[in-house]
Amino acid sequence: NAGVTQTPKFRxxxxxQSMTLQCTQDMNHNYMYWYRQDPGxxxxxxxxxVGAGITDKGEVPNGYNVSRSTxxxxxxxxxxxxxxxxxVYFCASSSGGQNTEAFFGQGTRLxxx
Amino acid sequence: xxxVEQHPSTLSVQEGDSAVIKCTYSDSAxxxxxxxxxxxxxxxQLIIDIRSNVGEKKDQRIAVTLNKTAxxxxxxxxxxxxxxxxxxxxxxxxxxTLGRLYFGRGxxxxxxx
Numbered sequence: 001n002a003g004v005t006q007t008p009k010f011r012x013x014x015x016x017q018s019m020t021l022q023c024t025q026d027m028n029h030n031y032m033y034w035y036r037q038d039p040g041x042x043x044x045x046x047x048x049x050v051g052a053g054i055t056d057k058g059e060v061p062n063g064y065n066v067s068r069s070t071x072x073x074x075x076x077x078x079x080x081x082x083x084x085x086x087x088v089y090f091c092a093s094s095s096g097g098q099n100t101e102a103f104f105g106q107g108t109r110l111x112x113x
Numbered sequence: 114x115x116x117v118e119q120h121p122s123t124l125s126v127q128e129g130d131s132a133v134i135k136c137t138y139s140d141s142a143x144x145x146x147x148x149x150x151x152x153x154x155x156x157x158q159l160i161i162d163i164r165s166n167v168g169e170k171k172d173q174r175i176a177v178t179l180n181k182t183a184x185x186x187x188x189x190x191x192x193x194x195x196x197x198x199x200x201x202x203x204x205x206x207x208x209x210t211l212g213r214l215y216f217g218r219g220x221x222x223x224x225x226x
Contacts, residue, residue: 031213042119042202042218043157050213090156094214101147102204102214104156 002026006091006105013081013112021076021108023091029103031096032074034058034066036087037107043090049074050096081112115140115207119217126193127225134220136203137185145206146179146186147214152199160201161188193224 007022025032030051035043045058049068063085065077074093078085091105116139126132138146147162163170163177163186170177174193179186190197203217 033214035216040221043216045216048213100145101159101162104158106156 004091004093004103004105006089006108008108009106010109011111013078013110015081015083015112017081018077018079019081019110021078021089021091021110023074023076023105024072025074025091025093025103026072027093027095027103028071029093029095030071031094031102032068033092033094033102034064034074034076035090035092036060036085037090038087046076046089078110083112086110086112115143115205115215117203117205117215117217119203119220121220122218123221123223125223125225128193128195130193132190132193132197132222132224134188134201134203134222135185136187136205136217137183138205138215139184140205140207141181141184143205143207146177147204147206148177148188149202149204149216150199151202151219157202190222193222195224195226198222198224 004025033048034046044060047066049055052071055066089108092102094100094102119136144165149157150160151157161175161177163179174191176189200219202219204214
């Protein structure tokens with residue numbers, strides 16, 4: 001099983017550029033999440049989705065956008081990249097039922113210069 | 114929404130000693146409490162979880178306890194080994210927003226040989 005797959009693994013952006021972080025899962029999970037993790041820090045929720053067509057803001061949504069057109073895919077869009085968005089980004093998914101585990105992708109290390 | 118607090122932020126122990134990490138949560142309706150381990154440069158992975166109808170769960174050297182009245186849960190690692198060194202995150206699944214996990218800020222555990 002592939003689980004949760006993120007691309008790319010690494011990326012360097014210049015200030016003001018845009019990019020999309022891709023996330024796809026093959027477990028038919030309803031719930032998907034995007035987190036960022038700054039060095040030495042915990043996970044901060046950016047956006048999440050409870051199913052296709054439904055998204056909601058997390059703790060730190062500013063500067064990001066998401067869409068959920070299919071159950072499998074949950075891309076994260078960065079518009080006008082800023083140095084403050086330098087971080088490691090994790091996508092995760094869970095089935096959303098009672099007592100279910102969240103599975104994480106391998107992460108995308110983004111540097112904005 | 115739910116608020117999860119985790120302590121301590123860093124913990125150093127000698128190999129063979131026990132380590133305890135504590136978390137509190139705010140939403141009395143929360144019903145699922147997983148613990149994740151994140152090794153350096155890798156994704157968080159589930160190590161143990163506990164449901165709201167259980168007070169304690171053990172898996173070899175790892176145990177988790179839950180006190181629903183006090184709204185706190187703890188991770189206990191006995192006979193620690195250097196490979197236990199990692200960041201540990203607690204989480205709670207909010208009762209009012211199905212499926213969404215709220216994470217603590219993490220504990221950096223270092224086990225000295």
